[in-house]
Amino acid sequence: MKKKVLSVLLAGIMAFAMAACGSSGSGSSASSDSSGSDSSSSSSGDTIVIGSITPNTGGFATAGLACVNGMDLAVEEINAAGGINGKQVEMKHMDDQMDSTECLNAFNSLVADGVSCIVGSLASSNTSAITDAANEEETVLITPASTADSITTEDDYVFRACYADSFQGAIAAAYAKQQGYTDVGVVYCAADTYSKGLYDSFKTACEKYGINIAAEESVATMDVQDYTNQFTSMVNAGVEFVYAPFYYDSVGPYVIPQARAAGYTGIIMGEDGYDGTQGYVAEGTDLSVYNNVLWTNHFDPSGTEGKVPAFTKAYQDKFGEDPISYAALGYDCIYMLKQAMEKAGSEEASAVRDALADTSEVYDCVTGKFSLDETGTPVKGAVIIEFYADGDKISTKLKDTVDELPDS
């Protein structure tokens, strides 16, 4: 019996220690949580409660936590500057574990607590689980990063701060056209929503621009570790421009080094999932292989225009790392809500919704200066970022800015 009690105690201590280690990494966000923990009730009185739903644990936690950081930073700035409509703002962060049921549960408990404006969630598959509920419960929902085209429709309570899938793939195609490539290749994953969606929009745009897809290869899953055969066939097809929509954790260690090892020297074009590749480079890799890699992104963290430098600096000071695009998008969502609430002069969901639905309103945000179209999707451009070997690390630089797609 003693042994059993002792082992339970040990297990408890271990769990506690792991949690303590984990939370010290994101200690700054924990402290900002606790600041508002005593008034847990709804947005009565002199505070406005904004809910958030992001994947803070599980496979997509890096993005979720960055988004939470971005939102906390925005709220801190707003509160320091006097709040919204004279009221202080308080965040209520929920975790959806990258699962649609958990996402719906989180949404329900936020609404049950009287929250009328919610930011979330990141993955399109999770956000689509709560869009109908948001309309039915008349709750404003702004998603930072759900790019699936079907998320927002006309005349509803759902808006977003990012561009849609059909735009991002098309930018890559437009860039290929602009640079004069007539034959391109694609390496993608047919079994993944994100990769497949981008492939579809890239292909459609290529047809529109008269670009020939000379070779296309697919891999089984997004965490495949061998891309040699795919890029060998790109070399055999003789293409000099390959679109490869994958995530940073496979791009860094596998896709790019193996493509170069297979003899492919042309341009590798990616999407916003390349953000974070710098942290996933294998020890001892010749960094020159990362030259000639381009990717489309929501903003350029080292940019010098608009609100970008101020945001990057504030983020670095508070969290000690460079902001990734999810952080910027979370930050923008809060400022979009602020602007809508101030325009409406109230925090009522229906008034905020009407303010956001106004297509003439211009939002000056970190990820660009834009207005929302009839469906609630921003009309904004994208930036094309390039990697380059910078001594013993990889740096990024702005290659091009695309404000709108060319017609042909």
Add this chain to the structure above:
Amino acid sequence: MTLKKMNQKGFVVNTIVLACLFFLLALLSNTGAGKGNFFRLVLTPSLWQCGYLIILATSLNMVLGFMGQLSLCHCAFMAIGAYTAALMSLAFQRAGVFKSPKGAVFILIMFLSILCGGLLAAAFGFIVGIPALRLKGDYLAIITLGFGMIIVNVINNLPFCGQNGLAEGSAGSSLYKNGLGFGMKTKVTYLWVAILLTILAVVMMFKYVRSKFGRAIQAIRDDEIAAAASGINTAHYKVLTFAYSAFFAGIAGGLYACANGSISTSSFAFTNGGILNSTFVVVMVVLGGMGSLTGSIVAAVLMFFVNYEIKNGAWVAMLPSGIQGIFKYPMLVYAFVLIVVILFRPKGIFGDYEFSLVHVREDLAKHRALKAQEKAEMKGV
């Protein structure tokens, strides 16, 4: 009282209690209490989720607890049920058979879709079961694990299972459209469906394990060679039970399709962060007690409650920040709960005891007598 009379009495009492419970909840959902925020936003979705988790856990218990075969692909059967029910109802909706989730026609289609989901899952259970159940132990676990992944990957690559469903969409995407996919108010209206199906499914499984089929599979669990020597066709019973169990996993999937507006295969995959993945269902069965259907019910509700409260409970915010840190990583809490249960009750919460309203008093008295006897023996030594 003879055994038969006892059984009859138990049957009557349990039926009456279940029926009362059912009508009480159905009444509650359609009267004033059902309009409240708490009932609509918290209680009803929780009951839906408990419903499909209970069916899933009890269906696995038939295979794992009563037949002694470890299956790690039950969530894949659930995925088949969910996709079938969602796509079938969507096809009816697109054909214009019903417009909004109302009326007798809709109710008929809903039950038909859920039933077809179950039947298709059973068919796959049969196909998987024939080769898989020739193996035992670890090998069976590995092959079912493989089948689970295969099924999920196949769904991922079927063009009519993605985006807007049927012909409108490409493979690999989540299914955003769903003929069922109830909203909050519809979930309250049709709460009776979830409760009715859960009760029906559990009763059907009870009837199965108490029948000659149930005795046969328990014999297989205890000693397969002895069972075969006594004239039990082991392969036949194993495949039959596996398909029967897959049927209910498919029904659970149908309820899942009702409760969720969009369906994505990642919710049924091993990498799912929530409590809905095949290993977690095994945990529920072990926690509740292998060979106790009532134990699985209790464990499913308990696991759901722990998971829900960790993430949504108001009391978590009141804890000191150090302890709150643990609740940021829910997986640590599940592991801790499991360690505690396995250390103090290795047989699970219920062991192989079945809770029954008729017997509960006698069972308690028996349990107390047993404990007293053990104590006396300890003293004697």
